[in-house]
Amino acid sequence: MVSAHGERAVGGAPPAEHRNLLPLKILVAGGFGVGKTTLVGALSEVPPLSTEQRMTSLSDGVDDTSIVPDKTTTTVAMDFGRVTIDDALVLYLFGTPGQSRFWFMWDELARGAVGAVVLVDLRRIDDCFAAIDYFENRGVPFVVALNEFPGTQGVDDDLVRDALAVPEGCPLVHVDARDDASCTRALITLVEHALAHSG
Amino acid sequence: MSVDRRQRPQTEGGRVVPNYAFTAGRTRSVAGTDMPIEALVTATELGLAKAPGMPPEARAIVEASTVPQSLAEIGALLDVPVGVARVLVSDLAAEDHLAVHLPLVGADGRPRRELLERLLDGLRAR
Ligand SMILES: Nc1nc2c(ncn2[C@@H]2O[C@H](COP(=O)(O)OP(=O)(O)OP(=O)(O)O)[C@@H](O)[C@H]2O)c(=O)[nH]1
Ligand SMILES: [Mg+2]
Numbered sequence: 001m002v003s004a005h006g007e008r009a010v011g012g013a014p015p016a017e018h019r020n021l022l023p024l025k026i027l028v029a030g031g032f033g034v035g036k037t038t039l040v041g042a043l044s045e046v047p048p049l050s051t052e053q054r055m056t057s058l059s060d061g062v063d064d065t066s067i068v069p070d071k072t073t074t075t076v077a078m079d080f081g082r083v084t085i086d087d088a089l090v091l092y093l094f095g096t097p098g099q100s101r102f103w104f105m106w107d108e109l110a111r112g113a114v115g116a117v118v119l120v121d122l123r124r125i126d127d128c129f130a131a132i133d134y135f136e137n138r139g140v141p142f143v144v145a146l147n148e149f150p151g152t153q154g155v156d157d158d159l160v161r162d163a164l165a166v167p168e169g170c171p172l173v174h175v176d177a178r179d180d181a182s183c184t185r186a187l188i189t190l191v192e193h194a195l196a197h198s199g
Numbered sequence: 200m201s202v203d204r205r206q207r208p209q210t211e212g213g214r215v216v217p218n219y220a221f222t223a224g225r226t227r228s229v230a231g232t233d234m235p236i237e238a239l240v241t242a243t244e245l246g247l248a249k250a251p252g253m254p255p256e257a258r259a260i261v262e263a264s265t266v267p268q269s270l271a272e273i274g275a276l277l278d279v280p281v282g283v284a285r286v287l288v289s290d291l292a293a294e295d296h297l298a299v300h301l302p303l304v305g306a307d308g309r310p311r312r313e314l315l316e317r318l319l320d321g322l323r324a325r
Binding site for chain 2: 010011012013014015018021022023024025046049050051052053075078080082085087089090092094108109111112113114141146180184187191192194195198
């Protein structure tokens with residue numbers, strides 16, 4: 001395997017031991033209370049941190065060109081965690097809120113991402129449609145991960161795929177967001193999927 | 200700002216990798232929104248030498264960055280939005296007090312294949 005060099009440092013010259021450092025990111029998307037923070041926390045080597053991202057957007061009515069575009073600024077809090085992969089690669093997981101009106105502001109966040117895990121609570125499936133649509137339209141590799149809350153197990157996968165309109169070829173996995181091994185398997189499935197579609 | 204874009208071909212395991220592999224994607228200024236939230240920051244020797252005389256926030260960033268920190272982590276450390284962290288980091292990088300490690304993406308805007316393979320190996324070894 002060819003080893004990649006991460007020598008794209010800008011600013012000053014980094015110390016030798018940091019010369020090959022490279023960040024990677026995976027997004028964890030889904031509706032309120034679906035388990036995003038839990039999943040990030042299960043995988044992260046540090047307790048999940050929180051950061052604020054200020055996002056400027058056109059408010060509702062963007063089609064109406066007769067009025068001055070009304071800019072609104074929204075501050076979105078994001079959880080994130082960190083997973084050291086090897087001596088050079090550091091993976092960041094960003095838990096991102098799933099309200100559909102935020103999605104189009106997320107291009108910056110999705111840019112360069114390995115892919116996304118769309119977390120789904122089968123008791124509230126409507127909450128994940130915006131995320132699935134977004135990643136599908138933007139060509140961001142993603143997996144749909146059913147977070148198995150009590151009472152949501154045992155539903156037939158084909159029924160779920162149908163109900164969620166999961167695109168063909170997009171993996172569907174089951175997770176317990178509290179369990180590191182379970183979440184790791186979901187990430188492995190995502191990376192395998194991303195690799196299958198990588199040039 | 201000294202910007203190290205590695206314009207010359209790189210030798211990797213006997214294979215010469217063309218420039219575009221390193222310059223595709225985000226290659227413009229690191230100021231503004233061009234520094235993604237996952238960009239990693241490390242302190243330079245110069246930065247560490249100058250840190251004691253820096254304003255508190257700059258000093259905190261440089262000293263924390265002896266261990267690589269993402270822009271997101273800098274924001275959390277200082278309890279400021281990512282945009283504010285980005286400006287502070289850009290300024291420090293411009294003075295060569297920090298090195299910023301950007302993600303490496305291919306022409307399709309996604310991480311290069313060999314990175315995905317390394318990521319997969321790393322995850323499987325967990
Ligand atoms: N039984 C069970 N409970 C879970 C699981 N994942 C999360 N929970 C619980 O569900 C609740 C919500 O989880 P969070 O991780 O906070 O969800 P979130 O998506 O970050 O929520 P918001 O950030 O508020 O949108 C918490 O009480 C978790 O303990 C799971 O896999 N199984
Ligand atoms: Mg949360």
